[in-house]
Amino acid sequence: MTASERLLRYVTFDTQSKEESETCPSTDKQKIFGAALVEEMLAMGIQDAYMDKDGYIYGTVPGDPSLPTIGLIAHMDTAPDASGANIQAKILPFDGSDLCLNQEKQIFLREQDYPILANSRGKHLIVTDGTTLLGADDKAGIAEILTAAEYLLNSKEKHATLRIGFTPDEEIGRGADRFNLKDFGADYAYTADGGTLGEIEYENFNGASATVEIAGLNIHPGSAKNKMVNSQLIAMEFQSMLPVHQRPEATEGYEGFVMLLAMEGQVEHTTLRYIIRDHDLEKFQQKKDLMAEIAAFLNRKYGEGTVKATIQDSYYNMREKVEPVMYVVERAMAAMERAGMTPRAVPIRGGTDGAHLSYQGLPCPNLCTGGENFHGRFEFIPVEDMEQCTRMLIEILTGVKV
Ligand SMILES: [Zn+2]
Structure with missing residues (x-):
């Protein structure tokens, strides 16, 4: 089976994770998909494939010791x-003209909106009907890994031992939390969870989340003079003191940001939820410090206990852990070249499972899968790019002698 055929099957499983859930996996439906993967892995000859109680999948393709x-x-x-x-995925040939995803709702995928599409002229795109995401992030990674595994199982080429790991809940930042590193036993690893062909990532954001709780005091507005404290207005004041040029919509490349994720409030109580991101550890710390300083300032202004900012680190930049073992990156880049790609290291403006794992002792850069426009209704992936990424994975296991 080809990687794109696998992807088309996988996207029929709804595996959306859920931040508010405290179980692992966060949604039971991920285990239904997991069970299907284990079945497929066993059928292709991955004899030790299994799913653990937390919904993590493991398996081995034995190679040259x-x-x-x-x-x-x-x-x-x-x-x-x-x-x-209910993802309605289909394959459409792309020649540069507007691609109709949904006739009824008149939804089009256009190169003028997504210039990256220019790279895909002449290819076949797997797209949605414009109402859901596709889920190539990261089912394309799973499809490419299992297609490469199947190839290795059926080939006589000398290859390294492949350890496979499929995790739940990466999108809510928990993918590595219960990863069984001890039994995984790899010398190093790669996540197949990236985008554009040829991209390899070993620098990611340092990430933190912040919850700002603001206490107010409600009273009948007719007799509120000098008594009412409206927590919503203090919340707006808090937000107004954050730099406007450090928002996601104003940043790119190595520029970090603070993003207001959600606000919810009444007079008595308001909650602000933020994420904080920066590649540079010092600038990351400055952003966290600023939030704490604003909270302290507002407490001096409105009284102690008015604003409570709770900041928690989520993950760190893996660069520090990968740089001492750069041959891991070099191996992947050589494999990309052999698969006909032009390798390019780019900083991730996000986090990955690999960042957590690198900090736990398993160096783990991130590789392209070929997908684009992740997390949105215009997500797509070219069939041809999936084939090239599968080839890249095979080359990592076979072709390169490091
Ligand atoms: Zn992903």
């Missing part, structure tokens, strides 16, 4: 940002 053991990792869940249910 004189070579390093290499892990390939992908995540099963899809982002909560857009619906992952």
Whole structure:
């Protein structure tokens, strides 16, 4: 089976994860997909494939013991940002003209809106009907890994031992939380969870989340003079003191940001939820410090206990852990070249399972899958790019002698 055929089957499973859930996996439906993957892995000859109680999938393609053991990792869940249910995926040839995703709703995928499409002229795109995400993030990674595994199982080529790991809940930042590193036993690994062909990522954001709780005091507005404290207005004041040029919509490349995720409030109580991101550890710290300073300032102004900012680190930049073992990156880049790509290291403006794993001792850069426009209704992936990414994975396991 080809990687794109696998993807088309996988996207029929709704595997959306859920931030508010405290279970692991966060949604039971991820286990239904997991069970289907284990069945498929066993059927192709991955004899030790299994799912653990937390919904993590593992399996091995044994190889030459004189070579390093290499892990390939992908995540099963899809982002909560857009619906992952009832996905109507189809393959459409693309020649540069507007692509109709949905005749009835008149939804088009246009190169003028997404210039990256120019790279895909002459290819066949897997797209949605414009109402859901596709879930190539990261089912394309799973499809490419299993297609590469199937190839290795049926080939006589000398190859490294492949350890496969599929995780739940990556999109809500928990993919690595219960990853069984001890039994995984890889020397190093790669997540197949990236986008554009040829991209390899070993620098990601440092990430934190902040919850700002603001206490107010309600009283009948007719007799509120000098008594009412409206927590919503203090919340607006808090937000107004954050730099306007450090918002996601104003940043790119190595520029970090603070993003207001959600606000909810009445007079008595308002909650602001933020995420904080920066590649640079010092600038990351400055952003967290600023939030704490604003809280302290407002407490001096309105009274102690008015504003409570709770800041928690989520993940760190893996660069520090990968740089000492740069041959891991070099191996992947050589494999990309052999698969006909032009390798390019780019900083991730996000986090990955690999960042967590790198900090736990498994160096784990992120590789392209070929997909674009992740987390949205215009997500797509070219069939041809999936084939090239599968080839890249095979080359990592076979072609390169490091
Ligand atoms: Zn992903």
